[in-house]
Amino acid sequence: MQTKTEYLIWDKIVSSAKSRFDAELYANKFKNMQPELFDKLVLHIIVGFASGEEHETISTNLHNELEHLGIDVREGIIDTIVSDKHILFSPEIYAAYLTFSMLEDGSSEAEVLGYVCDLLENPHIY
Helix, strand or coil: CHHHHHHHHHHHHHHHHCCCCCCCHHHHHHHCHHHHHHHHHHHHHHHHCCCCCHHHHHHHHHHHHHCCCCCCCHHHHHHHHHHHHHHHHHHHHHHHHHHHHHHHCCCCCCHHHHHHHHHCCCCCCC
């Protein structure tokens, strides 16, 4: 079961990603879908890239998940949605990767939340 802090980590990552593209436009394409499910699809894209999955694998998995849920969307539309997200969501993908690494290394969820918030709210270029 997910803790409140863990939920906040992933919510921060998804909210940040949704601010980088016209989420409303895509949400309208999936107007029969609950908003929480749309957020899960955005998270799925981020986690897929953070885990090293290829674009095609993420697209296929999303298409299959949507079909399983009874949502009929052409695979080409899913592929178009995913196509630029490895670049557009770079900070969020890195934040997800950092989250996995830090939690695996034993960092507290509060510490991870702090790093994720700092990364996404105050990006630095070195």
